[in-house]
Amino acid sequence: MIKHCIFGTIYVNTNVINTKHITMKLLLSTLVVLSSFFSLAQNKTIAAGEKLTYSASYNMKGLLNELAEVTMQTSEVKTSKSTLLKLKCTAVTYSKWDSFFKIRDLYESYVNPKTLTPYLYNRDIYEGGYKKFMKYKFNHKTKTVASLKRKTRRDGTEWEEKKTVKIGSSTRDLVTTLYHIRNLDIHKASIGDSQNFKVLFDNKESIVTIKYLSKETINTAIGKKECYKLSIAINNSDVLKGSNNNVLWLTADANKVPVYAKFKIAVGSGELKIKSAVGLKH
Amino acid sequence: MKKLFLILGFIAAILAVILAVTPLSKLAYIPSVAALIFGVLSLITSKDNKQYKRSIQLIFLMTIIALTLTTYKALFTEAEVGNTEQLEEKEDQLEQESLDELDNIELEELDSE
Numbered sequence: 453m454i455k456h457c458i459f460g461t462i463y464v465n466t467n468v469i470n471t472k473h474i475t476m477k478l479l480l481s482t483l484v485v486l487s488s489f490f491s492l493a494q495n496k497t498i499a500a501g502e503k504l505t506y507s508a509s510y511n512m513k514g515l516l517n518e519l520a521e522v523t524m525q526t527s528e529v530k531t532s533k534s535t536l537l538k539l540k541c542t543a544v545t546y547s548k549w550d551s552f553f554k555i556r557d558l559y560e561s562y563v564n565p566k567t568l569t570p571y572l573y574n575r576d577i578y579e580g581g582y583k584k585f586m587k588y589k590f591n592h593k594t595k596t597v598a599s600l601k602r603k604t605r606r607d608g609t610e611w612e613e614k615k616t617v618k619i620g621s622s623t624r625d626l627v628t629t630l631y632h633i634r635n636l637d638i639h640k641a642s643i644g645d646s647q648n649f650k651v652l653f654d655n656k657e658s659i660v661t662i663k664y665l666s667k668e669t670i671n672t673a674i675g676k677k678e679c680y681k682l683s684i685a686i687n688n689s690d691v692l693k694g695s696n697n698n699v700l701w702l703t704a705d706a707n708k709v710p711v712y713a714k715f716k717i718a719v720g721s722g723e724l725k726i727k728s729a730v731g732l733k734h
Numbered sequence: 735m736k737k738l739f740l741i742l743g744f745i746a747a748i749l750a751v752i753l754a755v756t757p758l759s760k761l762a763y764i765p766s767v768a769a770l771i772f773g774v775l776s777l778i779t780s781k782d783n784k785q786y787k788r789s790i791q792l793i794f795l796m797t798i799i800a801l802t803l804t805t806y807k808a809l810f811t812e813a814e815v816g817n818t819e820q821l822e823e824k825e826d827q828l829e830q831e832s833l834d835e836l837d838n839i840e841l842e843e844l845d846s847e
Binding site for chain 1: 756757758760761763811813814815816817818820821824825828829832833835836837
């Protein structure tokens with residue numbers, strides 16, 4: 453009786469242990485699958501030698517004024533040990549604006565060509581006399597970023613600030629995030645799905661939420677395209693206004709080219725329209 | 735009333751001319767339309783008063799100049815990117831610096847994949 457009772461108890465316990473094991477295994481495998489989806493997602497969209505050109509306009513009382521040309525370019529760079537992918541974004545004002553408010557912005561990121569993991573990020577901006585330089589050196593092992601900020605004082609002298617910033621395992625810089633969005637499996641998502649991304653900007657981590665709104669066919673300079681309509685929102689930030697006012701249209705094909713973007717900022721609204729796309733992977 | 739329309743017409747016409755010569759030329763349409771309206775209104779209210787005739791003519795003249803300039807700019811000038819030499823130089827310099835730094839950075843993750 454006692455033995456039976458004891459065995460009975462043991463039996464029950466092993467059952468509990470078994471269930472615990474299965475749950476743990478399930479959890480672990482889900483985590484592994486999820487982490488591989490988010491952080492080690494393979495690059496299937498971006499190839500070296502791609503160049504996308506856009507025209508940025510600012511909406512003033514319903515009249516659109518073409519302000520600047522924005523380009524997004526990729527190229528292959530070789531270090532002594534490996535080959536990396538360089539992602540570069542530039543914004544240059546049209547010549548008629550240069551004497552009023554000259555913009556020469558450069559954002560670039562050196563990433564792993566297979567996984568789009570960033571290693572080095574540079575931001576060099578010149579906006580109407582305001583100069584700033586930022587550099588992030590990612591260390592994914594220690595989950596830190598060595599950041600360097602260089603600014604110019606009014607008298608022309610420069611000052612530097614060096615900092616070490618703690619980051620999460622999936623934190624990326626701005627440029628890499630833009631390219632990473634193109635690399636997402638949107639065709640597997642359903643309308644209304646959203647995903648959060650951690651972006652490092654000005655030494656601070658912000659959470660950017662991307663929501664899949666719908667599928668739409670729009671006319672662009674590169675033809676009539678069926679597009680994924682995505683909304684972008686930055687949590688705890690006042691840069692972009694409203695929840696569904698900042699929208700991005702990506703072509704619903706294997707290239708997922710951003711063809712059109714609409715955004716609302718504190719002093720009005722603007723849009724980004726594609727002018728040309730060359731060197732696409734598919 | 736006559737004087738008010740005339741003054742408003744003048745202000746709108748001058749604003750239209752100023753905006754028409756700036757890169758914001760598209761915005762000149764708004765004061766141009768306003769100047770035309772005020773011009774017509776002052777024409778109606780002043781009737782045959784010769785004292786105002788010349789001023790009203792001037793408002794119309796300025797508005798027409800502003801409209802012609804704006805339309806010409808909108809039709810015939812293409813948006814072109816300015817001088818990017820400095821930016822290109824900076825790009826090359828930054829790339830060189832970055833590659834030097836990336837030589838020292840640990841790329842084990844890249845190699846192991």
